Amino acid sequence: MTPQASNQGHSVxxxxxxxxxxxxxxxxxxxxQALHAARAAFPHDxxxxxxxxxxxxxxxxxxxxxxQLRRTIAVEPGFARAYHNLAILLKKQGQLPSTSVMLARAVRLDPTLGGSLITLGDVRLTLGDRIGAQRVLxxxxxxxxxxxxxxxxxxxLAKGQDEPERATVGFGRASVLTPSNSVARLGLCMSRLPILYDRAEDIEQARRHYASDLEALVSSVQLDDPAAVAAAAEAIGSFQPYYLAYQERCDRSLQEIYGRFVAGVxxxxxxxxxxxxxMSPRLPGQPLRVGIVSGFFRWHTIWKLMIRGWMGGLDPALIQLHGYYTGNVRDACTDQARARFYRFSEGLPFEEMAATIRAEDLHVLIYPEIGMDxxxxxxxxxRLAPIQCVSWGHPDTTGLPTIDCVLSSDLMEPEGAESHYSERLIRLPGLGIAYEPLMVEAExxxxxxxxxxxxxxxxxCCQYVSKYLPQHDELLAYIARAVPNSQFLFINPRADGVTDRLRRRLKNVFNDHGLDAEHHIVFLPYLTPGQYTALNRRANVYLDSVGWSGxxxxxxxxxxxxxxxxxxxxxMRGQHSSAILRQIGVTETIANDRDHYVAIAVHLGTNRGWRDAIARRTRLGCQRIYEDMRPLRALENLLERF
Structure with missing residues (x-):
């Protein structure tokens, strides 16, 4: 406060x-009027x-x-609360870097501003500054x-850094302080499912803790309490059991508990x-109205595997496609979808999107994946359509009573796979998808x-790090011992802490076998599509992950x-690659057991002639995938029968 204001403070x-x-x-x-008078009398206050x-x-x-807040700061540069309030307004406008700067100034001026510290931590977390966020929080x-x-x-923060113990402390404290906080309870539950495991025995322990916390989550929400239900419904989707599928176990019983809970809420x-x-009746010659809901109408695995094939291959005279884009990243793929779909809804908040889907009176609604968006x-x-299906974009049962069918692949599903799903299993021919080659120039x-x-x-070894379970690490060491000049190329998932843990885990295994991991293990940075194409051309052998394949x-x-x-x-998720190889007619590199896996990898690495022969047959055999229209025709017939 200025001296003038101090002397006449009673008037101010x-x-x-x-x-x-x-x-x-x-x-x-x-x-x-009062504020105008105050400014006229005390313009520098x-x-x-x-x-x-x-x-x-x-x-x-x-x-x-x-x-006006900028004027306030110009008049009184040490006014910490003015910086805070300015930051809050900038945050609402999406100006996060400026928000971070203003909040940092506020807490420098007044280190006791807890609200500023909390918001600064939140903003830095959003901006990807995990270290800065950790410090202020x-x-x-x-x-x-x-x-x-x-x-x-x-x-x-801890969950994103794959530190489950710290994550459970954070979410656990939050849920104790506010027992009705369903986001905290969901976070506590899902933090039991780490990105990466250090030991094989950690998987069963994580599964037990997850099951216990899942039951506690279910019992924490009384469905006859409107306030509790509203809070829980808002929280759904903030955390999902995405990493459960990486444990190499059948998840049906756990997923059904989760599915019944979220559907009930x-x-x-x-x-x-x-x-x-x-189900609305159809006039003769009228196409079936089929909706596709996805957060990935963009360059993404889900787009590559499912959406573009359905979009380009389903007969528009039979199937009228309605698209519902729940994501916010737009690119050339989004533009293609917008042009191809009969109707394409995007940028809508949740309730408006749900109302739009229900109002369009669909016959069938398809989710390429459930668990990622x-x-x-x-x-x-x-229940937004009479028939609701999920495909294998995230290949695990949803456990949702609202999902009727899973559209899968006959070549990928093992015998008796019906018991793995809460949904009715539909085995579409071949790979179950229409897949065209990606036209990506190598950089x-x-x-x-x-x-x-x-x-x-x-x-x-290009799979996401979660697919590499510790019980299979020694396979790499066996191959390295037999192929001394071998190198195993992994890709950094842009989570350095997780990469470092996998690096240490592999180093320990290689040391146990008398090998130098630094000589054999390389982690590449995240690559552009063109660079990734170049990587496929530089590699000699594609070494599939065990348990959940590529x-x-x-x-x-x-x-x-x-x-x-x-x-x-x-x-099913452990048979993607073997199904692809069976489709192209190259089955010699499908292993019967772990020893056979190592033997095939060593033979390919040391016998150039055999490797080149396999490469030629592999390239030629791809036409059997690209020309296979059976999945599309079978899907059309299935949809017509619904």
Whole structure:
């Protein structure tokens, strides 16, 4: 406060008090007059300018309020709360970098501003500055240990860094402080499912903890309590059991508990969308109205595997496609979908999207995946069409009673797979999808700068790190011992902490076998599509992950003639690559057991003639995938029968 204001503070205080009382009684003209008088009498008083800014916020004039807060700071540069309020307005406008700067200034001026610290941590987390977010949130926790939001954000941070113990502490504290906080309870539950495991025995322990916390989550929400139901419905999709599928186990029983819970919550919150609508009759010659809901109408694995094939191959005379885009990233793929679909809805909030889908009176609704996109998770728990199906974009049962069928692949499903699903299993012919080759030009890239030796026999291990379970690490060591100049190329998932853990895990296994992991293991940075094409051409052998094999990555590898070594698992997601190899007619590299897997990999790495022969047959055999229209025709027939 300036000296003038200090000397005549009673006048300033009186005018500001009058303005506040007038605002409280909605006498806005009187409040404006009082503030005008205060500014005229005390033009250099920071409190006056700050009060005017708050008045403009109350009048819903954010641009004017921002300008006024900047004047406040110009008059009184040390006014910490002005920086805070300015930051909040900038945040609402999406100006996150500027928000971070203003909040940092606020807490420098007043380190006790816990609210500023919390919001700064949230913003830095959104901007990807995990270290900065961690630092300020830990300070906030010391100041306000009873503030649940701090612990919730610390839980988010720890989960993103794959630190389950810290994540459970954060989410656990948040749920104790606010027992009705369903986001915290969901986070606690899902933090039991880490991205990566250090030991094989950790998988069973994680599964037990997850099951226990899942039961606690279910019992924490009373479906006859509207407030609890509303909070739980809002939380659904914020965390999902995505990493459960990576444990190499049948998940049906656990997924059914989760599925019944979310469907029950959504039915209680939205009863008008909870009952199955009747199937509308069709006039002769009228196409079937089929909706596709996805957060991935863009360059993404789901687009490559499912959406573009359905979009380009289903007969528009039979099937009228309606698209519902729940994501917010748009590219050339989005433009293609917008042009091809009869109707294409995008950019809608959840309730408006649900209402739109239901109003279009669809016959069938298809989700390419359920488990990866937040809004899709909420929509799929409702009954928006008479028949609702999921495909194998995230190849695990949903457990949702609202999903009737899973559209799968006859070649990928093992015998007796019906018991793996809560949904009715539909085995479409071949791979179950219509797949065309991706037309991606290779970009020049020097792999030697990443440590790849020009003379090395390169085994490509390109799956997401979660697919590499510790019980299978020694397979790489066996291959390396037999192929001394081998290198195994992994791709960094842009989570350095997770990569470091996998690197340490592999180093320990290689050390146990008397091998130098640094000589054999290389982690490449995240690659552009063109660089990834170049990687497939540089590699000598594609080494499939065991338990959950490659899907789109295998299809991209075989298109370049890269030999694939795979060991089929017990579940559908462990048989993607073996199905692809059977489709193209190259079955010699499908292993019968772990020893056979190693033997095939070693033979490909040491016998150039056999490897080249497999590569030629692989490249030629791809036409059997690209020309296979049976999945499309079978899907059309299935949809017609519904």
């Amino acid at each position: 205080a009186a005018l500001l008090r009058r303005a506040v009382l007038a605002q409280q009684h909605q006498r806005m003209d009187e409040a404006a 920071g409190d006056v300018h700050f009060a005017i800014a708050n008045f403009l916020v109350a009048r819903k004039q954010p641009a004017a309020a921002i300008a 830990e300070r906030a926790a010391l100041l306000q240990p009873g503030e649940a939001r701090i612990w919730l954000l610390l839980g988010y 959504m039915a209680a919150r939205y009863p008008h969308w909870a009952t199955r609508p009747s 937040p809004m899709t998770a909420k929509l799929a728990a409702l 020049p890239i020097d792999f030697t700068k990443f440590g790849v030796r020009s003379s090395a026999t390169v085994y490509l 899907g789109n990555t295998t299809l991209e590898a075989v298109s370049e003639g890269l030999p694939v070594v795979t060991l089929p698992g017990q579940l």
